[in-house]
Amino acid sequence: MTMTANNEVAGDAFTIEDISTGMYASGFGRVGDGRTFSFRLERQLLMVEIYRPRLAGPVPQDEDVVAIASHSVANVDVSDERSLAAAVRDAVADAQQVPRSAR
Numbered sequence: 421m422t423m424t425a426n427n428e429v430a431g432d433a434f435t436i437e438d439i440s441t442g443m444y445a446s447g448f449g450r451v452g453d454g455r456t457f458s459f460r461l462e463r464q465l466l467m468v469e470i471y472r473p474r475l476a477g478p479v480p481q482d483e484d485v486v487a488i489a490s491h492s493v494a495n496v497d498v499s500d501e502r503s504l505a506a507a508v509r510d511a512v513a514d515a516q517q518v519p520r521s522a523r
Contacts, residue, residue, distance in 0.1 A: 434512065436505055445498050451512060455486070459508050461498060466491045468511040487515035 439447035446460040457470040458480075470487040471480045489511040497503040 434509060436508060439501055439505060439508075441499050441501050441504055443498065445504055447508070449508075456480070457512055459511070461493065464492055464494055466493050466496070466507055466511055468508065468515060470512065470515050485518055487517050489515040 434449070434452050436447055436449035438449070439445070444461060445466075446458070448456065448458040450456055451470060453473070455470055455473050456475070457468055459466060459468045461467070466489075468489040468491075469480070469485050471484045472486045475484055491507060491511045491514070493507060496507045
């Protein structure tokens with residue numbers, strides 16, 4: 421597991437703040453515009469959720485998810501932090517907006 425120190429994070433940079441590798445890989449970070457994201461492996465898929473800015477609490481709820489992505493990790497070395505981080509960066513860039521139902 422790797423964590424960045426607060427002084428290492430630039431204001432407008434994509435940052436992975438925590439990453440755990442292996443077959444149960446997971447982590448979280450910030451997108452350049454200030455939104456947060458989390459990721460996890462489910463079977464052979466990398467699942468990414470991007471949350472709305474300024475969350476009300478420390479744990480995002482289903483309604484806080486604004487974009488999602490899933491990518492195969494068949495060709496990714498999930499035990500290597502750099503490979504996994506690159507896959508996460510690609511997935512975040514390809515995330516699709518979650519449609520919201522009319523209220």
